[in-house]
Amino acid sequence: xxxxxxxxxxxxxxxxxxxxxxxxxxxxxxxxxxxxxxxxxxxxxxxxxxxxxxxxxxxxxxxxxxxxxxxxxxxxxxxxxxxxxxxxxxxxxxxxxxxxxxxxxxxxxxxxxxxxxxxxxxxxxxxxxxxxxxxxxxxxxxxxxxxxxxxxxxxxxxx
Amino acid sequence: xxxxxxxxxxxxxxxxxxxxxxxxxxxxxxxxxxxxxxxxxxxxxxxxxxxxxxxxxxxxxxxxxxxxxxxxxxxxxxxxxxxxxxxxxxxxxxxxxxxxxxxxxxxxxxxxxxxxxxxxxxxxxxxxxxxxxxxxxxxxxxxxxxxxxxxxxxxxxxx
DNA sequence: TCAATCTGATTGACGTGTCAATTATGCCCG
DNA sequence: CGGGCATAATTGACACGTCAATCAGATTGA
Numbered sequence: 001x002x003x004x005x006x007x008x009x010x011x012x013x014x015x016x017x018x019x020x021x022x023x024x025x026x027x028x029x030x031x032x033x034x035x036x037x038x039x040x041x042x043x044x045x046x047x048x049x050x051x052x053x054x055x056x057x058x059x060x061x062x063x064x065x066x067x068x069x070x071x072x073x074x075x076x077x078x079x080x081x082x083x084x085x086x087x088x089x090x091x092x093x094x095x096x097x098x099x100x101x102x103x104x105x106x107x108x109x110x111x112x113x114x115x116x117x118x119x120x121x122x123x124x125x126x127x128x129x130x131x132x133x134x135x136x137x138x139x140x141x142x143x144x145x146x147x148x149x150x151x152x153x154x155x156x157x158x159x
Numbered sequence: 160x161x162x163x164x165x166x167x168x169x170x171x172x173x174x175x176x177x178x179x180x181x182x183x184x185x186x187x188x189x190x191x192x193x194x195x196x197x198x199x200x201x202x203x204x205x206x207x208x209x210x211x212x213x214x215x216x217x218x219x220x221x222x223x224x225x226x227x228x229x230x231x232x233x234x235x236x237x238x239x240x241x242x243x244x245x246x247x248x249x250x251x252x253x254x255x256x257x258x259x260x261x262x263x264x265x266x267x268x269x270x271x272x273x274x275x276x277x278x279x280x281x282x283x284x285x286x287x288x289x290x291x292x293x294x295x296x297x298x299x300x301x302x303x304x305x306x307x308x309x310x311x312x313x314x315x316x317x318x
Numbered sequence: 319t320c321a322a323t324c325t326g327a328t329t330g331a332c333g334t335g336t337c338a339a340t341t342a343t344g345c346c347c348g
Numbered sequence: 349c350g351g352g353c354a355t356a357a358t359t360g361a362c363a364c365g366t367c368a369a370t371c372a373g374a375t376t377g378a
Contacts, residue, residue, distance in 0.1 A: 129307030
């Protein structure tokens with residue numbers, strides 16, 4: 001009985017629609033963000049974290065944890081952002097291995113420029129598109145999918 | 160009145176959950192596919208299209224249309240797949256500009272190896288995670304979001 | 319003290335995606 | 349015919365992501 005049938009045509013269509021639509025939404029928001037501020041979603045995430053940190057500065061590893069990225073990803077992204085003067089990197093005084101990421105003026109400006117239009121876009125593209133019931137359902141669906149990922153029906157050696 | 164408020168904290172949480180969960184699902188499926196067959200989702204999409212084409216061959220531009228990719232993306236991906244002997248490229252006899260993409264034996268084998276586990280994974284990770292109502296709601300949410308993307312509340316010069 | 323080890327961060331190789339430019343061929347019309 | 353334009357596909361430059369390897373500075377334990 002654990003061997004149920006393959007997904008039906010309808011189920012496959014919904015699955016595909018679900019994922020592809022998520023991508024479209026993401027892409028549309030990213031395009032608007034880029035147009036309004038020159039920032040990528042990654043840039044925005046970094047600047048948001050920094051702007052909420054005291055002094056606009058943060059240890060690189062703390063940043064990684066805050067936005068949920070791998071450390072090497074952070075390193076690469078900071079390298080690109082540093083070239084554009086959005087952030088600076090300084091040596092950490094309390095731990096010579098460490099690096100501190102500092103919000104640069106251009107970064108702060110771009111972030112402030114970006115925030116309001118970005119929030120408005122999220123409302124327009126996502127929130128306004130759905131009825132309150134659909135919005136709630138979206139949250140429940142996400143939760144159900146996460147639960148399934150955390151506890152797969154048939155463990156296959158994947159975390 | 161067209162200037163409604165920014166999204167609430169809850170709305171933002173749902174929005175973020177929705178997109179991030181989609182990514183997690185995608186990543187989990189991709190990891191399983193990779194493990195079971197050595198194929199990436201892109202590889203799978205290409206091989207699926209080819210395996211459904213008569214003779215396992217297809218014009219490169221037709222392939223692009225079929226799977227909804229940009230042509231340059233197809234070119235790059237085919238280059239990588241060709242190096243792994245999953246496909247071959249031949250000159251098109253009817254149009255000397257054109258290229259025909261041909262399913263290679265290794266590609267056919269990998270695809271057949273991949274299909275059943277992949278469909279089962281989709282069922283386990285996505286379909287089985289949701290109640291029938293949630294599945295239906297997921298379809299409706301995707302449709303609503305697409306409709307919104309096609310007809311933005313406040314056009315901002317974006318297609 | 320100082321060697322083994324742990325940890326913070328960077329780096330390099332590579333897959334993947336976009337955009338703009340390029341190449342080569344087909345095609346149409348004066 | 350032949351110049352001009354459309355089309356097929358590739359290419360190059362770059363952003364972004366992962367993984368594995370590396371490097372330097374902390375830590376700690378005989």
